[in-house]
Amino acid sequence: xEPNRDDQLIADLKALRPMPRPQFAxxxxxxxxxxxxxxxxxxxxNLVKLRDLSPRRMLIPAAGFAAVAIAVVTALLLSTxxxxxxxxxLFSDHxxxxxxxxxxxxxxxxxxxxxxxxxxxxSAASAEAVTEEMESGVMFAPEVAPRxxxxxxxxxAVERSAQITLAADPKDVDDDASRVFEAVHAHNGIVMRSSTxxxxxxxxxxxxxxLIPSARLDDAMAAFSEIDAVRSRHExxxxxxxxxxxxxxxxxxxxxxxxxxxxQLEAAGTEEEQEAIEAELRHERRHASRLAAQxxxxxxxxxxxxxxxxxxxxxxxSSGGGAWGIDDALHDAGHVLTVAAAVxxxxxxxxxxxxxxxxxxxxxxxxxxxRERRRVLS
Amino acid sequence: xxxxxxAEAKDAPRExxxxxxxxxxxxxxxxxxxxxGLLRDPTAAEEVTAAAFExxxxxxxxxxxxxxxxxxxxxxxxxxxxxxxxxRRGRQAELTAEPADLDSFGTxxxxxxxxxxxxxxxxxxxxxxGERELIALKFFAGLANSEIAQVLGLSESNAGTxxxxxxxKLREVCDGAE
Numbered sequence: 001x002e003p004n005r006d007d008q009l010i011a012d013l014k015a016l017r018p019m020p021r022p023q024f025a026x027x028x029x030x031x032x033x034x035x036x037x038x039x040x041x042x043x044x045x046n047l048v049k050l051r052d053l054s055p056r057r058m059l060i061p062a063a064g065f066a067a068v069a070i071a072v073v074t075a076l077l078l079s080t081x082x083x084x085x086x087x088x089x090l091f092s093d094h095x096x097x098x099x100x101x102x103x104x105x106x107x108x109x110x111x112x113x114x115x116x117x118x119x120x121x122x123s124a125a126s127a128e129a130v131t132e133e134m135e136s137g138v139m140f141a142p143e144v145a146p147r148x149x150x151x152x153x154x155x156x157a158v159e160r161s162a163q164i165t166l167a168a169d170p171k172d173v174d175d176d177a178s179r180v181f182e183a184v185h186a187h188n189g190i191v192m193r194s195s196t197x198x199x200x201x202x203x204x205x206x207x208x209x210x211l212i213p214s215a216r217l218d219d220a221m222a223a224f225s226e227i228d229a230v231r232s233r234h235e236x237x238x239x240x241x242x243x244x245x246x247x248x249x250x251x252x253x254x255x256x257x258x259x260x261x262x263x264q265l266e267a268a269g270t271e272e273e274q275e276a277i278e279a280e281l282r283h284e285r286r287h288a289s290r291l292a293a294q295x296x297x298x299x300x301x302x303x304x305x306x307x308x309x310x311x312x313x314x315x316x317x318s319s320g321g322g323a324w325g326i327d328d329a330l331h332d333a334g335h336v337l338t339v340a341a342a343v344x345x346x347x348x349x350x351x352x353x354x355x356x357x358x359x360x361x362x363x364x365x366x367x368x369x370x371r372e373r374r375r376v377l378s
Numbered sequence: 379x380x381x382x383x384x385a386e387a388k389d390a391p392r393e394x395x396x397x398x399x400x401x402x403x404x405x406x407x408x409x410x411x412x413x414x415g416l417l418r419d420p421t422a423a424e425e426v427t428a429a430a431f432e433x434x435x436x437x438x439x440x441x442x443x444x445x446x447x448x449x450x451x452x453x454x455x456x457x458x459x460x461x462x463x464x465x466r467r468g469r470q471a472e473l474t475a476e477p478a479d480l481d482s483f484g485t486x487x488x489x490x491x492x493x494x495x496x497x498x499x500x501x502x503x504x505x506x507x508g509e510r511e512l513i514a515l516k517f518f519a520g521l522a523n524s525e526i527a528q529v530l531g532l533s534e535s536n537a538g539t540x541x542x543x544x545x546x547k548l549r550e551v552c553d554g555a556e
Binding site for chain 2: 006008009010012013014015016017018019020021024025028029031032035036038369372373376377378
């Protein structure tokens with residue numbers, strides 16, 4: 001390019017330089033002095049303020065908003081969790097079970113441990129009998145009359161069992177154990193086995209194997225739960241209707257057979273014939289006795305529920321007794337942090353994909369705009 | 379002056395406003411000239427120029443001095459606004475421009491000058507939009523090659539090469555018209 005011609009061309013280009021109209025320049029100067037107010041749109045002061053914020057400054061309100069949201073969700077979850085633990089439903093069948101023993105009296109059986117038995121000692125003999133029956137499955141006391149169970153049984157025989165673990169401070173173990181005895185006594189239950197250990201947190205504790213009338217199991221469990229903080233609680237049921245009906249029918253047949261043998265014995269003419277019938281009668285009576293014991297045992301299993309109760313110290317929360325201390329505070333703080341972390345994780349799981357989609361959409365839009373701008377000039 | 383825009387903006391909002399005001403006053407006519415050269419439509423150029431300054435004013439606190447000069451940043455915003463306007467209207471940059479007004483060249487100029495400038499104006503219309511943009515940035519807005527490079531996202535040498543080619547082509551078109 002020749003210098004002279006280039007100079008001329010550049011001069012011509014500069015002469016062609018568009019200049020703004022004075023009216024436009026004046027109007028723009030005025031708008032610049034006013035801070036460029038928006039012209040054709042409605043004023044959006046809040047949005048404008050947000051746009052004026054630098055990204056770093058926007059982090060502060062964003063973080064504050066996120067913290068408030070997490071706190072609110074955490075509080076909601078904690079309150080919901082509290083309701084859940086208060087209204088925890090247990091696995092049990094309350095509608096289908098045999099009627100409770102109406103004749104049962106307060107009974108208490110003590111003791112493999114060194115704890116004193118509660119006041120108002122029950123009939124130890126009957127308690128022992130029940131206990132042995134339930135543990136061995138064989139009853140040697142035919143005086144316990146088996147109930148009549150008809151084949152067309154309307155009610156079902158349901159065996160119930162329960163486990164409950166209480167958390168206590170070491171110094172409260174004795175008091176809690178006494179209250180367990182009182183609660184068992186109040187619900188006509190039986191303490192089959194109990195033991196208490198003294199010592200430091202984690203060492204001190206107590207264990208109880210209890211029999212509670214099934215009809216009063218719910219009340220008894222509620223009473224146990226009020227003794228101290230409940231660490232765990234579980235109930236289970238097992239339907240024993242079939243073996244009960246079967247044992248009852250066999251017993252009925254066996255008794256009919258005994259009656260028949262007695263009739264034959266009366267009619268026997270010879271001594272040999274009498275001896276043979278008596279031998280058969282003895283055998284059948286032993287058989288009937290075993291069936292009666294079996295049936296009685298099944299009835300006891302339906303009438304009484306096994307309850308395993310433990311009082312533990314140390315470890316997890318023991319809010320039932322003692323003052324709230326630094327350990328409790330640390331534990332609570334850890335719990336709150338755990339819940340907050342869980343909530344954050346859930347929030348990330350929910351908002352993460354949304355944010356990712358929004359980011360991808362924004363990046364796609366930006367790339368599209370850039371491509372369109374390039375295309376305009378191509 | 380332009381280089382102090384962001385440092386002052388960080389120090390105090392008031393200083394940022396003053397710095398932006400100085401940038402505005404030093405660049406107002408240049409931005410308009412560039413946008414008008416790109417759009418070839420004075421009315422649209424006024425709208426886009428106003429919108430570009432408005433956008434720049436809103437974003438003045440987000441300017442990062444490590445990414446370029448304030449003047450190049452401002453022209454980048456103006457460029458995007460101009461291209462968006464072209465997109466919005468569904469127009470292409472090479473759409474027919476308004477005919478150059480001979481009277482605007484001044485009555486004291488000779489007829490030969492007027493004819494030559496009309497030829498240059500017509501030649502500009504025949505350039506590719508990208509080439510015309512380069513010439514508008516250089517000779518209408520008065521940007522240095524380094525600033526042009528920043529606005530277009532090119533290296534400085536590449537921007538200089540492209541500008542040289544655009545000028546050669548403009549000269550060839552002018553010669554061909556004669």
